[in-house]
Amino acid sequence: MLVLEGVDVFYGRIQALHGLNLHVDDGEIVTLIGCNGAGKSTTLRTISGLLRPRRGGVTFDGKDLAALPPNRIVQLGLSHVPEGRRIFTNLTVRENLDMGAYLVRDPKARRERLDRVFALFPRLEERMDQPGGTLSGGEQQMLAIGRALMSRPRMLLLDEPSLGIAPILVKEIFDEIARINREEGTTILLVEQNANLALHRATRGYVLETGRIVLEDDTKNLLQNPQVKEAYLG
Amino acid sequence: MLDYLLNGLALGAIFAFIALGYTMVYGIIKLINFAHGEFFMFGAFLGFFVLRDLGVERLPLPQPLPILLSYVAALTAASLGAGALAVVTERIAYRPVRRAGRIAALITAVCVSLILQNLAIKAWGAKPQAYPQPREWIDTDDLAGAAPANLYAVKRVETTGGEVVENEVRVVEAGAALDDATRARLRAEGHERVYRQVPLDRGWTRGFVLLALLLWAPVLWFLVKRTRMGKAMRAVSEDSDAARLMGIDINRVIAWTFFLGAFVAGVGGVAYCVSYGKVEPLTGFLPGMKAFIAAVIGGIGSIPGAILGGLVLGTAESLIPYALREGLGWEAAFAWKDAIAFALLILILVFRPTGILGRAVREKV
Numbered sequence: 001m002l003v004l005e006g007v008d009v010f011y012g013r014i015q016a017l018h019g020l021n022l023h024v025d026d027g028e029i030v031t032l033i034g035c036n037g038a039g040k041s042t043t044l045r046t047i048s049g050l051l052r053p054r055r056g057g058v059t060f061d062g063k064d065l066a067a068l069p070p071n072r073i074v075q076l077g078l079s080h081v082p083e084g085r086r087i088f089t090n091l092t093v094r095e096n097l098d099m100g101a102y103l104v105r106d107p108k109a110r111r112e113r114l115d116r117v118f119a120l121f122p123r124l125e126e127r128m129d130q131p132g133g134t135l136s137g138g139e140q141q142m143l144a145i146g147r148a149l150m151s152r153p154r155m156l157l158l159d160e161p162s163l164g165i166a167p168i169l170v171k172e173i174f175d176e177i178a179r180i181n182r183e184e185g186t187t188i189l190l191v192e193q194n195a196n197l198a199l200h201r202a203t204r205g206y207v208l209e210t211g212r213i214v215l216e217d218d219t220k221n222l223l224q225n226p227q228v229k230e231a232y233l234g
Numbered sequence: 235m236l237d238y239l240l241n242g243l244a245l246g247a248i249f250a251f252i253a254l255g256y257t258m259v260y261g262i263i264k265l266i267n268f269a270h271g272e273f274f275m276f277g278a279f280l281g282f283f284v285l286r287d288l289g290v291e292r293l294p295l296p297q298p299l300p301i302l303l304s305y306v307a308a309l310t311a312a313s314l315g316a317g318a319l320a321v322v323t324e325r326i327a328y329r330p331v332r333r334a335g336r337i338a339a340l341i342t343a344v345c346v347s348l349i350l351q352n353l354a355i356k357a358w359g360a361k362p363q364a365y366p367q368p369r370e371w372i373d374t375d376d377l378a379g380a381a382p383a384n385l386y387a388v389k390r391v392e393t394t395g396g397e398v399v400e401n402e403v404r405v406v407e408a409g410a411a412l413d414d415a416t417r418a419r420l421r422a423e424g425h426e427r428v429y430r431q432v433p434l435d436r437g438w439t440r441g442f443v444l445l446a447l448l449l450w451a452p453v454l455w456f457l458v459k460r461t462r463m464g465k466a467m468r469a470v471s472e473d474s475d476a477a478r479l480m481g482i483d484i485n486r487v488i489a490w491t492f493f494l495g496a497f498v499a500g501v502g503g504v505a506y507c508v509s510y511g512k513v514e515p516l517t518g519f520l521p522g523m524k525a526f527i528a529a530v531i532g533g534i535g536s537i538p539g540a541i542l543g544g545l546v547l548g549t550a551e552s553l554i555p556y557a558l559r560e561g562l563g564w565e566a567a568f569a570w571k572d573a574i575a576f577a578l579l580i581l582i583l584v585f586r587p588t589g590i591l592g593r594a595v596r597e598k599v
Contacts, residue, residue, distance in 0.1 A: 050475055074481035086476040088469050099469050102462070103481040151481060 001026045001187055002047065002078075002155060007056035009039075009046050016042045018211045019056065024155070029181050029188045031198040031219070033232055034208035040191040041083050043208070044157045047189075048080035049073045060155070075103055079153035083160050083191075085144040089133030093124055096132050096143055100150030110150075117146040120176050138169030145173070149180065155187040156180070162194050170194075174201055195232035199223050207232070238556045239549065244440035244509070246548020247447040251502030252525030253532065253540035254454070255320075255495025261535040262471045262491045264336060265328065268343040270499060271522015272350035273320050277312035277500025278507040278517055279358060284308040285366035301368040301432070309504050316500030320492040323350075329485065347522075354515035362514040365507045369429040374420045377412040377428070384408045387425040434508065443505045450498060451541060458537065463490055471535075520572070524551075527579040533592020542590055551575055 002024040009017040017039050024030045034040050045051045047058055049070035058065040065073055070080075079100075088096050097117060101110045118125040121142040127135060132143060141161055148156060158177065162170045178201060180186050192198035199205055199219045207215035207228060215222065222228050252274050259267045285308045327346045331338045372385075385406035392398050405420060405428055406412070420428065458464040469477040470487045478484055506521055507513045524547060532543025554574050555567035582589065 048479060050478065069483075070478040071481045071483045074479065080479045082476060082479060086473055086479075088472050088476065090472055091465065091468060095465055095468075098462075098465060099477070099480045099482070102466065147480070 001061060002189065003057070003059045004043075004047070005057045005059075007043075007046060007053045007058060009042055009051055009053050016211050017046070017053075020211070020213060022206055022213065024187055024189050027181070027185055027187055028204060029178070029190060029202040031190045031192060031202035031205045032208055033192055033195040033198055033205060036193065037210075038208040039211040040208055041159055042211075044080060044082075044159050044189070044191055047073075047157060048078065050080075071103075074151055074153075077152075077154035078157070079148040079151055079155070080157040081144050081148045081159060081161065083163070085137075085140045087132040087135075087140050087143050087147065090131060092129050092131055093135070093143055094128045096147050097124070097150050100147035103151055109152075113150045113152060117149055120149070120180065121146050136166075138165045138173065141165055141169075141173055142176075145176070149186075153186060155189070158188060158190045160191060160193060162192060162197060170197070177201070195228070199228075199233075235556070238552045240440050241436075242549035242552025243545060244443045244548070245551065246528075246545035247443040248502045248506050248509075248521065248544075249525045249528040249548050250447055250541045250544025251443075251450075251498045251505070252521060253529040253544045254537065255492075255499045256526055256529040257532070257534055257537060257540040258467075258491050258495045260529070261537075262467060262488060263328075263332065263339075265339045265343060266526065266534075267328075267492075267495075268340075268522070268526075269323060269327075269346040269350055270495065271518030271525070272347050272354070273316040273323075273496040273518070274499040274503040274506070274522060274525075275354060275513075275515065275518030276319050276350070276503070277316035277496075278503030278513045279354065280315040280500070281308035281312040281504035282363070282365060282507065282513050284311045304368075305504075305508075309501055312504045313497045313500035316503065317493040317497040319350075320496030321489050324489055324492045329488075351515050351519070358515065360515060362512045365511050365513050367434065367511075368432045370432050371427050371429045373427055374417055374425055377417055377420075379412055381406045381408055381410050381412055383430045385428045385430055387420070387423075387428045389423075389425075436509075439505065439509045443502075443509075446501060446505070447541065450501075454494075454498075454537065457494070463487065467491055524572075524575055527575055529589075530579060531582050531589055533589025536589070536591045536593075539589055539591035546590070547575055547578065550578055 004020055004022040007017055007020040008015065020043060022032070022043070032040050032043060042051065046053055047065065049065060049068055049072070053066055060073075060076055060078055063076060088099065091099065097114060101113055104110050104113065123139055124142055124146055127139065132140065135143060145158070145161065161173055161177070165173070174197065177188065177190070181188050190198055190202060199222055202219050205217065205219045205222045206213050207222070215225065215228065217225070223233070252270065255270050255273065256267060259265055259270070285304055288304065288307065323346055327342055328339060331342050384404050386402050387405045389401050389403045390398055391401050405423070405425060406416060410416065458467060466477065466482045466487045467490070469480065469482060470484050474484050503517070507517065525544065528543035528547040529540050530543070531546055532539030532541070551571045551574060555571050558564045558567035
């Protein structure tokens with residue numbers, strides 16, 4: 001479904017990704033783990049079009065993404081929940097969700113998406129008219145995911161959904177992520193620093209170190225891998 | 235006193251119209267668009283051409299309908315034209331430097347302002363021109379009694395180059411008798427109709443700008459709060475990368491913001507020049523500066539702030555010199571009104587740098 005081949009990405013003169021190869025198949029939950037600064041967020045930002053690869057190809061269902069602006073990539077069914085949630089704090093919860101459905105013109109379809117998101121995250125419905133900035137960290141993460149789901153994506157890119165969130169809410173959020181994958185067939189690429197959590201939820205995983213993929217395997221093997229255990233599972 | 239207050243509010247409303255554009259553009263791309271005053275000037279010139287070449291001066295219809303129609307036409311042309319100029323300017327001058335940093339964009343804005351001023355000088359000449367006033371046309375046959383004011387007629391003259399130009403000539407002085415002899419003379423000179431200038435009542439122009447602001451404010455509120463484009467504007471203003479991830483085409487949103495800001499500046503341009511009776515390529519400079527001050531006073535980035543800041547500045551510019559003159563007997567106070575406006579800016583920057591309605595925003599790194 002999603003294929004990255006030999007992707008090089010630069011920030012000015014500093015190379016952030018070195019010949020990255022990665023693929024995610026239809027219906028999978030794939031995780032990308034690694035330390036701070038390994039290039040995980042860069043990878044997602046490149047897929048969603050916020051960054052452009054200098055070399056290499058990014059394709060989604062065979063369509064080349066490397067030349068498309070982010071708004072066209074969303075249209076193809078790929079939705080990115082950025083690191084740090086990046087919700088619109090001055091817009092209400094409802095308006096944030098409306099923005100997620102910016103490209104959905106049909107009011108009936110928007111209503112259906114909204115009901116679906118409220119079913120997944122009932123707290124959002126309770127807080128519908130509140131400015132996004134007044135939500136707790138966990139609620140903001142739910143809003144960020146809900147917002148991304150409003151465009152009915154076929155694939156979701158999640159960047160550190162557990163960051164800065166109370167442990168009890170982390171479990172709830174990950175349960176909902178699994179449910180989105182199971183019930184809607186949404187393919188998921190999950191970036192996490194919390195490797196333990198990510199490897200238990202995903203089917204396959206990649207380990208990223210200083211811009212290079214160093215390991216790729218089914219998560220049950222990665223969980224047993226001594227290198228991974230040493231470096232990421234502590 | 236009341237008269238000065240109303241004058242101040244009307245001037246303030248014009249400042250508010252221009253300040254809205256500054257604040258909206260700043261809100262969305264953090265650029266102080268110094269060329270905004272030139273959009274205002276461009277609108278004023280477009281209104282000028284509509285009024286002079288199509289409107290009030292030519293239509294031999296009973297008043298006041300043609301006056302009203304021609305002002306509507308002038309305002310429409312001015313607002314749409316200024317909006318279009320803003321969109322084009324954004325596309326060719328600002329978009330290429332959008333990611334180059336704020337100083338680069340600011341310098342670009344100053345340059346664009348100078349370029350537009352000079353293009354206007356090239357196109358329309360540097361001299362101030364009288365802004366068209368409405369005219370009342372009278373059939374020569376209907377003239378009777380004594381002339382209430384100077385009467386004019388349009389005379390076609392062939393120049394030495396063979397070009398036919400129309401000159402406006404005074405044919406009857408105010409107070410002269412309009413008898414058979416006068417009518418015969420006018421007909422002999424080929425004037426089927428003559429006209430007199432109808433000075434616009436200041437009450438009307440003041441009323442118009444205040445009413446226009448009163449009507450526009452809720453429309454703008456609705457556009458920004460309720461429409462899809464308005465919500466997208468607020469989203470882009472807060473976090474443009476996140477907005478792009480929603481599928482928002484930020485180039486379109488930014489173009490719309492420029493259009494909306496210049497659209498109202500065009501209305502302000504016509505209103506300003508009608509009130510002050512002239513237009514020139516530098517017309518946009520001082521009101522543009524003042525409106526920028528108004529936007530800062532109100533809190534740049536805040537739409538209600540721009541309106542409030544405009545009204546506060548306009549009123550201050552009128553009432554403070556009035557108080558100084560009446561209270562302290564300082565006759566020259568009104569000559570210092572611009573200095574008073576800039577002093578107000580400095581005071582605001584010292585004591586409340588975020589403006590009346592502005593909020594402190596931490597810079598994103």
